Amino acid sequence: MTSASQLELPSELQQELQSVVLLRLGDRRFAIAANQISELVAPSRIFRFPHRSSNVEGVILRRGRIVPVCEVAERLLGKRILDRRFYLIALRRYASQSEWIALPVTGECELINAEITAPGEDDAPHVSGWISHDGNVIEVLNVVALTTPQPSNDEARS
């Protein structure tokens, strides 16, 4: 018997179903690989203190841990969303370790299996692929790129 890998199938046929979590932000849906997601939690009190990390709103307490809340709507939708219903707790990799972050979302999330298509050259860095679901094409998000602070206009010019 010949295995699939021995047949050297074209890449589009080698795609396998992967678990992704569908999330809603405003009127748009996005996906994140399920293995990067811990849980969906109801809004809890957000604690704020002085800092200069523009993409961090504050922190929440979750199971004895202090988890930073990372604002992503502005990058994905071009505007902040005040109406939020849940926090999606995701694993974010840093240089030497991984840490949990909380992503505010505006609707319930859904776990599905889907084929992920690789991103195109013109896609933004926060797009790690695409899935097709319910007749919609949905961005699969790269959590690292999405939550890496963007240089300010001044920094970018210099």
Add this chain to the structure above:
Amino acid sequence: MRLAPRPKPAALKSEQIILFRVGGALFAISSASVQEVKSVDSLAGAAAEIKNSGIKKVRHALERDDQTLFVVNGTMHFSLPLTPGTLVFILYETRTALLIDRIEKMTSMTHLQALPSAFSGPERLWYRGLTALDQTVVPVVSPDGFLTADELFLLDAAVAEKSALQNAAANALTPQGEPAK
């Protein structure tokens, strides 16, 4: 995958802290870092004004034990709404005297969590970490985080310049060749 509960430290070591407010915000500092707490009024005659250092959060310096301490306005350091400071923390092993609104209370913490890596700005220097107290999260300030080496250099230069101008004025002669008063 579920968020695993935080692993319990082998031995909980309690650390005495002072909770204090600056610009309405709550902070903590290790009580072992605070050498002395003084009222602003008690420093009125001892503090020398510093101008033109370029460091807006420092307006005064104190001479203490043969070294110059710089009074850092906590509200300006943290970019908080300006409030009239009433107390000054003299911090051990730094050249910082921190102007604060008031002391909330003294308590102890048993766990200090490192500042999450999502925080990538100067706050990484400002804070030793975060602690949860009574279902509230409080940043624990680092005594070394109020003045950078570059800021200290500029402040020392401003103090030296002021001292030189004062000496020059003291040694200046009148047109008649007499020492100026």
